[in-house]
Amino acid sequence: MRHPRTAPRNKRNGEAPNSxxxxxxxxxxxxxxxxxxxSRTREPVIVPNVTTAAAxxxxxxxxxxxxxxxxxxxGTSLATPIVAGMLALAAQKYPNATGNQLIQSLIHNTGRDDxxxxxxxxxxxxxxAASLTRLxxxxxxxxxxxxxxxxxxxxLNGADYLPTDAQLAAAQSAxxxxSNSPAASAPAPAPDPTSTNPVDGILTGVIIAGIIILVLIIAAAIITIVLVTRRAKRPPRA
Known part of the structure; x- marks a missing residue:
């Protein structure tokens, strides 16, 4: 929820989130x-796309x-938190209501009467005008x-760089x-178990070679230990 600026004087007004x-x-x-x-012209400030109003x-x-x-x-900086507080109280009283439903209730229950x-x-x-009592x-x-x-x-707020309703509808239709085209709806083909990936083959070969080298190193170490032990136990010559 954001408050509008004082008046839409230039295109930067359209960049305000309220629009x-x-x-x-x-x-x-x-x-x-x-x-x-x-404050300058003393004319009512009418900002496009306003949702509601508050004191x-x-x-x-x-x-x-x-x-x-x-x-x-x-200023609107004082009115905006009042409406935010109203929605917070409504959310507290009706915890199962969604944010969308709270906004729906806000705009359906304005003023004093139905x-x-x-x-x-x-x-x-x-x-x-927002009404806490009715909300x-x-x-x-x-x-x-x-x-x-x-x-x-x-x-309407000067944000000419944003898409129009027609452009959004065309994008949604496209x-x-x-998403409904045969190519998009067709399931992805199952991988061929007989096919091999060259990269996977290279990695597998490297791993196997590493294991063999490690085994040879361990075997050489064992043989060296055995030979040294035997020599140490051999009696000295006269």
Whole structure:
């Protein structure tokens, strides 16, 4: 889970993980549910591919210069950990739910009331404001074990170098065609027990020669010991 940048000003914005497929992206909203405004233009910050939103305006936090001086801060960096904490609590309450199901529950149970799943790409809230109460009240295991955020188009965030949906579909189709081809599905031929590998033959010969040499060395040592012993026992000549 990553938070979006303040505004997509250049192509490097597309490199932020929040724009990638499968990643939860969080925007910041105020007490009225309105999205954060740009500090320069005062216009609402609408970042493409946003998943959900959470409180991130005028949040009490520590000062950047002192832990003892609380200040009011704003930004997606404050909203993102709130949503991460919500998902952590849901995972604790429903330990059998998968990560995909937790994300499914997050986007299905936004806002205050039940509603059909809907995504708004222009209001800066995505699937809606995250709700801890609703998230904990629903068992995520009822949802498919599929990541619902894989349909993102990173190009909307300026990541033109990433593949489009059409390119991904073509690659998936080509992969399926290759895996279903007769050559790919045919079992690998069993090795011929009569065939020999030249390298294996050379290694085998070296090992056998080494054994023979070792035996000869041991035999020579034994013979030498026997001869020396006999000479030592032979009585001296008068």
């Amino acid at each position: 990638l497929r499968g990643v939860v992206s969080v925007s910041a909203i105020d007490a009225n549910g309105d999205p954060m405004k740009d 991130g305006i005028n949040i009490i936090s520590n000062s950047s210069t002192s832990w003892d001086s609380p200040v009011l801060s704003s 509603h059909p799943l809907a995504y708004n790409p222009t209001d800066g809230l995505g699937y809606g 904990l009240s629903v068992d995520p295991s009822q949802y498919p074990d599929e990541n619902p955020l894989l349909n993102k188009d990173p190009r 992969l399926g065609t290759a």
